[in-house]
Amino acid sequence: MDSLLPAFPPVDDPYSFSELSEDSLSATWGALRTHALKWHPDADLDEQLRHWALTGTGDHDTAALVTVPSRAVDAADTLVRHGFSPLLVTAARLPGRGHDGGSTVKIRPLTHDDLDAAVELNVETTRYDSRFGMVTTRPSTPERLREHITEVLGRSEPCAWLAESEGEVVGFLYYDLPGHSDWIAGRTSVRPVAYLGLLGVREDARGGGIGAALADHAHDLLDEAGIGVTLLHHALPNPLSTPFWYSHGYRPLWTTWQRRPAR
Structure with a gap:
């Protein structure tokens, strides 16, 4: 084990x-x-x-x-x-693992002025993941995601980041620090735990190192903060996220098996 x-x-x-x-x-x-x-x-x-x-x-x-x-x-x-x-x-990354370091894309904190762009990227990522059997985009999904991102913006420490290319938002990432990640901390023996909730790159901007730049930025900050392990969820059949996360230092810790319908 x-x-x-x-x-x-x-x-x-x-x-x-x-x-x-x-x-x-x-x-x-x-x-x-x-x-x-x-x-x-x-x-x-x-x-x-x-x-x-x-x-x-x-x-x-x-x-x-x-x-x-x-x-x-x-x-x-x-x-x-x-x-x-x-x-x-549920994948796990220990400090210092999987740094790419090859991108010069601009990364900056999310602001309230960016809310529409962040929600759009989150919805786009969710719709893509819904093809793989677990995620289910609902009529209420965009509004619920807007509420969640607004809550993330209100936290005491910045934990949401945007990638920009030629002045346009092309990527979005956010994570939960201890206190907000307690809901998943029981999945590991390591402390403290952070949870990476989303990394989304606009479809027409994928393949240019934007996701890697966002991941590197987040991992640097989490390592500097003394995070013992970072957890995230990804869809196993997703041909983009599965190889991406394992090339950035993650390894599979738990696998959720589903039968849907249940019977």
């Missing part, structure tokens, strides 16, 4: 169910109704899957999710046989 993983306490009941409002931001990141099975190394995953009481036959907005350590290859074999697909990775 990966040394960055946390301990695995006993699990009394591995099964859970949650339901979201279609108007919430969280509804953008997956199905509205989610059955989840909490993996444990000592449990019989095949037996748990066989006895899982699932609902939502034929309903694309009801999903079954199992998140396992990415190196738990025996679990992968079991999940494949039960019709699950590996769609989402």
Whole structure:
């Protein structure tokens, strides 16, 4: 197992169910109704899957999710046989890893005057990711993203950055520092934890080192701040983000397997 993983306490009941409002931001990141099975190394995953009481036959907005350590290859074999697909990775980067350093693109902090451009880039990135099975762009997604980016702008330390080329915004990145990243800190034994929430580059500007420049800038700041590990999510089938993040020092820590509809 990966040394960055946390301990695995006993699990009394591995099964859970949650339901979201279609108007919430969280509804953008997956199905509205989610059955989840909490993996444990000592449990019989095949037996748990066989006895899982699932609902939502034929309903694309009801999903079954199992998140396992990415190196738990025996679990992968079991999940494949039960019709699950590996769609989402929680990846981790330790300080000093994966610096490109080859771009001279201008990076500057996000301001309130940039809100429209930032939202547009975030929506564009979300729509692209929705092709890969987890993310679901909702009618409310643009407004919820605007609210979230506005909240990020109000934080005490700058944590949102834009890339500019010839005076135009072509890339956007933001991250959560400790205090805002607590929701995901339990996924690792390392502290303190930062979470990189978005890196998006305008479609017509991709391939020119803009994403690398944003990533390098963020990683330099996070390393200087003493962050012990940076986590992020990426869609495993995404042909752009998967090779990009691993070339920038990340490695897969957890993999989320989905069956959607759940049954």
